Amino acid sequence: MVLSAILLIEHLHKKHPNGGEAPLFDRISAEVAPQDRIIILGPSGQGKSTLLRVIAALESKDGGQLTLHGKQTADWGPTEWRKRVCYVPQQPTMLPATIKDNLATVSKLHQTTFDQQAAESLMNQVGLGDLDWSQKAAELSGGQKQRVQLVRSMLLKSDILLLDEATSALDSQSKQAVEATLMKWHHEQGKGIIWVTHEQEQARRVGNRFWHLDSGILAEARMENLFQKTPSERVEKGDDPACQH
């Protein structure tokens, strides 16, 4: 049992969308706490994105249940659930409107006041401090859209943020700025993050728990078992077999 878990995933089952006998995930169970920054790793096509989308109630499940703060998905209702469990897709979706409209839309949707100061601070932190908010969002580059989408999601202050390769369009400087912003947000807000990434270095930098999804099975893994040390790390630690005489 994870201390102070807020999200329970119990026996979650999903048939393979392409048919066949083997399910995409097979009655998987896990718990998520606010202090968690969980990295989901696993081979391509094993259902990592689908798992995030099912957890976000954007896709149906074929069995099992999801419970947030002791209440199941149906008891929250889909709108409230998606506000509290926010999915950030790899391909950013912008409203056909200005950057400001895109940032403020979350508050409109959830009938809360738009926190302009928080939005400005987050935009600065992700390296978009110079953008003119009256500009059309459609005119932004892929990497800028990805960062606006992330800021919009952080403003929602959901209980769990689900990131689906959410920095894939960013250069390494922007990526590290976004990672730092997300880590700060996580520590200040005390909100959990579940993050699908194929980048080992990113996983090492941001994760404190690791899930491996393969052949329908979700397994908790230790970082040292998931990642091979790089040759330079082995040499630094003096445990490179090539150096042992």
Ligand SMILES: Nc1ncnc2c1ncn2[C@@H]1O[C@H](COP(=O)(O)OP(=O)(O)OP(=O)(O)O)[C@@H](O)[C@H]1O
């Ligand atoms: N809308 C869909 N229609 C049919 N099949 C789908 C659909 N979405 C996903 N799939 C299939 O479901 C499986 C899991 O896809 P998913 O995108 O969840 O995997 P993934 O582990 O996130 O992959 P990747 O690491 O390549 O992003 C794949 O075989 C994929 O082809």
